[in-house]
Amino acid sequence: GQNIDQPTEMTATEGAIVQINCTYQTSGFNGLFWYQQHAGEAPTFLSYNVLDGLEEKGRFSSFLSRSKGYSYLLLKELQMKDSASYLCAVRVLNTNAGKSTFGDGTTLTVKP
Amino acid sequence: NAGVTQTPKFRVLKTGQSMTLLCAQDMNHEYMYWYRQDPGMGLRLIHYSVGEGTTAKGEVPDGYNVSRLKKQNFLLGLESAAPSQTSVYFCASTRTGTGNEQYFGPGTRLTVT
Numbered sequence A: 001g002q003n004i005d006q007p008t009e010m011t012a013t014e015g016a017i018v019q020i021n022c023t024y025q026t027s028g029f030n031g032l033f034w035y036q037q038h039a040g041e042a043p044t045f046l047s048y049n050v051l052d053g054l055e056e057k058g059r060f061s062s063f064l065s066r067s068k069g070y071s072y073l074l075l076k077e078l079q080m081k082d083s084a085s086y087l088c089a090v091r092v093l094n095t096n097a098g099k100s101t102f103g104d105g106t107t108l109t110v111k112p
Numbered sequence B: 001n002a003g004v005t006q007t008p009k010f011r012v013l014k015t016g017q018s019m020t021l022l023c024a025q026d027m028n029h030e031y032m033y034w035y036r037q038d039p040g041m042g043l044r045l046i047h048y049s050v051g052e053g054t055t056a057k058g059e060v061p062d063g064y065n066v067s068r069l070k071k072q073n074f075l076l077g078l079e080s081a082a083p084s085q086t087s088v089y090f091c092a093s094t095r096t097g098t099g100n101e102q103y104f105g106p107g108t109r110l111t112v113t
Helices: none
Strands: A003-005 A009-013 A018-026 A029-037 A044-051 A053-057 A060-065 A070-075 A084-092 A100-102 A105-109 B004-008 B008-015 B019-025 B033-038 B044-052 B054-057 B065-067 B071-078 B087-094 B108-113
Touching: A003 A084, A003 B108, A018 A029, A018 A084, A018 A105, A029 A060, A029 A070, A029 B033, A044 A053, A044 A060, A044 A070, A060 B108, A070 A084, A100 B108, B004 B008, B004 B087, B019 B087, B019 B108, B044 B071, B071 B087
Parallel strands: A009 A105, B008 B108
Antiparallel strands: A003 A018, A018 A070, A029 A044, A029 A084, A053 A060, A060 A070, A084 A100, A084 A105, B004 B019, B019 B071, B033 B044, B033 B087, B044 B054, B065 B071, B087 B108
């Protein structure tokens, strides 16, 4: 099975930079997703990494190190609307069903 | 496109009652999933389907059944609801192939008393 760890909560200041870490242990790694979930809403896709390195998309970047079983989501120029839960999800090989296993999520609070 | 829709949005059941949650997607996705999300926790997979007429068990299938008679619809049934099934239920779908993200419905908030 997969074991995915994320910090439970983080707090940051508007305009700052925050890094949300995710570590995983899995056999047959086949990609890692980050989703954003505002309170009371559905998760929405942020990023996907399958190779080592940094993927940048506007204010959000995601990094992956497969050898270390480690990823992070970097949010720059934080805005109040970035207050949400951030879910790390790992996909494994040979599932043939597009399944992902989700971490418990990191609740980010952005303060003025 | 409506994306992924779920009905109902809210429901209160008494212990032992049954109900069906409906999920519909208009993106022609092959794969569909049902998750439950409890407070402070991530998404746990209940059942999933890789195509019309096929279903499979996920991580927490006990107490639930599913059916996928049409490609665009995925139904989740609770035959005899229990308080432990109080949760928010999300349906999701995705295309075949690697690297494709899941698209989620707005969720159904179910309370079993």
